[in-house]
Amino acid sequence: MAEILTITLNPTVDLSTSVPEVVAGPKLRCSMPEADPGGGGINVSRAIKFLGGDSTAFIATGGETGARLLRLLAREGVRFTAFAVTGDTRQSIAVTDAATGAQYRFVMPGPTWTTEAVSDALHAIDRAAPDGGIVVLSGSQPPGVPVDFTSRLSHNLDAHGVRLFVDTSGAPLHELVANPANPFVLRMDDVEAEDIAGRKLPTRADTADYASELVARGVARTVIIARGSDGSTLATSDGRWHASRAIDPAEVVSAVGAGDSFVGAFTMALARGDDMHQALCFGTAAASATVTTKGTRLCDPKDVARLLDGCKLVEI
Template structure:
């Protein structure tokens, strides 16, 4: 059986402190002060780490998703995760799990995304998440800390997760922004996946040229902030930086339907292929394939395995 069809050889743990019930719909035109008649809505369980686990499962791998859930929305969220049979551990919280809304404007093709703030977590609740990380760190495997931090959670939370993963013999992958990203990079992560905007915010300057993008990613490597930097650039492709050098990859030509979930799909394929024993460059190509496959699907739908494997095969064929 091909490696891409096997379950991951090394265990993957994902962590989502601020999950969201993603609701998507469409209307002909978004106009202020009017009732907008919308199409049938779609509901998906979203949030960085959870989406990573969902894509890993779609690609034939296995992970354990740790996430918070509270209130009626949290209960609906939990049922959706159970329906997809994602191995998971839930941390109950007092506040209600948030909701996000995506509206496609059919007359223009524009997409409007409304991201709500999550519930405030108590110290006992966010510490319970850390305790679960301690218990579930997979030695020799990967811990994926992904998504925003909800109110009440300290900025150094992901930095603490990095330390716990390292102490447990696992490699930590981080996908977040702002102070949470800064704290994690100060600890030194295995892999970080910033978007261009997130990296610009981190370095404090615009990265308009390919040269400036490569320099910023390479600087993180030189400082020991990360072993790998996977910089995603949307339709401009992606950059992978490490001590071995820099690889830049363009995206396959596909029809863009919705960009929601592209980054999570990218990260999921990357970590899964690494866990399956693939090289970093092979994993990078799989990641670009998965991110490209995700934009082919509507609304908050994630990538489809067939699309990922087809695009991945094309990218791998171009390897020396």
């Protein structure tokens, strides 16, 4: 089984709570908050752990919040290597309005990185990357990290035969599309895809066409575009497929972590030797399982197994 290293440049301690009703003005009395280690790569490693796999999480941390984050990870048994940065690791909070079920998510920016820290991180990741393994870069970039960080990382890892899986957004995603670095996998959601494409992608065929366009341009060897509750579309130079798993809308509790669970399951499947079709279905089942959990919790393996049986894979 190939080794997996996940990278989280901007981790967070995720707090989740609820109030009877979200209104402006008065003090809102919250329920007892739950704290979880968070950030894209961390959640990918957590999902892999929950599903019975193994990975190492490379985490940039600082301050008291960073120390708390590492304690939370240790409690869950996730193996990690910490990269020290100046400034406190951020916190984020998800608040559920009990009256409506609506969830409000507040995300902090994180500490600002120096040019030296960026260079040091690239060297540290290069040393930590498993030869012939998989590296997952997931989540937002903290202030100060240049938009071409992904491209620089991709070029570094190519020399080691490492497969790079990128799940990013905003300016770094735009940069990667504008100046392709051809990582092994690039994932985005439908809103991000429409923003970059400059047009709506209402159907699976529209999504597949755009994903294929990105592959043809060398943006990535595999492009995955999540279509929310409709599942995910994958394109390579060999073809395009869509995986979906319908769940009862009444089961949907929170969308937090669904994308990270997809990435974790998909990566775990590839690492153990599954083909792209199997990995796409496993990822889709994990994402579907995650939306049925509360707050910042991720997928339960029993739910993933149940949902995997009903995954529908179609060629587009």
